[in-house]
Ligand code: NDP
């Protein structure tokens with residue numbers, strides 16, 4: 570038996586799972602993550618913290634499992650004996666959720682129920698208290714009912730993904746109220762980073778910019794440029810998850826920056842960081858439109874600030890620049906001057922004057 574805290578994370582291979590693992594390891598936790606078997610490796614984001622489990626002092630372990638497989642979730646809980654469980658696993662792409670609604674809802678909604686039920690039974694059998702974090706989303710607010718959106722704003726989900734998250738939210742509240750489980754819902758607004766999945770709009774843009782500068786891509790095809798999002802930095806947001814589970818009482822919190830920007834504004838800032846004009850590269854493709862769009866998200870993080878002492882650390886322009894620079898660096902292009910030169914040389918374009 571060890572004295573250190575043990576945490577279990579679903580979705581450990583994702584953007585947030587990787588940052589949360591790093592945070593918990595820094596805090597001295599033993600961290601267990603659930604990964605899915607895939608035909609190609611999908612552990613890029615956590616390879617740098619992977620430890621050989623045979624190592625004496627190993628504190629990071631991976632287990633095969635899936636939120637659609639309740640038996641395995643139960644077995645992993647029994648084996649790992651966590652005191653904190655972070656449920657980050659999901660088919661998390663909103664557009665894709667319209668194409669694969671059943672799988673999306675199975676992982677997002679039923680997956681949450683399976684995990685909560687497993688925790689309930691595990692706690693009853695062992696007497697070990699488990700604190701639970703549910704990865705809720707601003708997508709649950711969907712159609713604008715109130716601006717800014719806060720914990721009390723009514724939900725109006727606009728996609729299978731968001732409908733699944735609303736179910737997961739209320740099921741989490743229900744397990745808290747029915748069985749006295751320390752269960753928290755984080756209602757997190759969009760959060761991005763250099764580890765963001767490559768088909769979400771921010772990363773799609775910053776990767777395209779790097780490729781354009783490197784001469785590997787000519788056009789960037791996007792859908793709706795008018796929707797507005799409250800974009801923050803993922804590394805900050807995983808801190809809020811952890812903070813929620815360290816409070817005296819379980820509760821639900823909006824985590825957001827309190828600012829909103831359109832996709833167009835993101836494009837403007839990101840392209841101008843490398844002295845290019847987005848209008849020269851971006852083309853419309855209707856396949857990226859959603860059957861129902863969420864037009865405007867802007868969160869009110871007052872409760873998280875006051876009760877958790879949480880703060881975002883980056884401004885919107887800093888986040889955009891950080892992401893562009895990281896994608897440039899991944900292609901071996903490291904600073905603004907070089908960027909301007911390379912763009913000029915490879916495309917024979919005139920660098921923009923502003
Ligand atoms: P990612 O898409 O980067 O990661 C999702 C993770 O879930 C991956 O590890 C993925 O595994 C795993 N996963 C997918 N399906 C299953 C399944 N059936 N069983 C177990 N695991 C599964 O998401 P993020 O890291 O960006 O987000 C983390 C969570 O927070 C998600 O639940 C997301 O819906 C939610 N969220 C995200 C926000 C954001 O802006 N990033 C905002 C609000 C909520 P694999 O690598 O094998 O695909």
Ligand code: GDR
Pocket residue numbers: 661662663664705706707708757758759760768769770771773790791792793794796797798832857858859862863
């Ligand atoms: P979102 O993020 O749907 O808010 O969900 P995404 O980056 O996919 O879309 C943001 C906005 O950009 C518009 N858009 C495009 N989106 C994508 N992916 N690809 C495009 O080519 C494109 N063109 C325009 C979209 O229409 C949308 O308005 C993310 C996910 O991480 C969810 O899991 C999470 O719950 C929410 O954020 C909060």
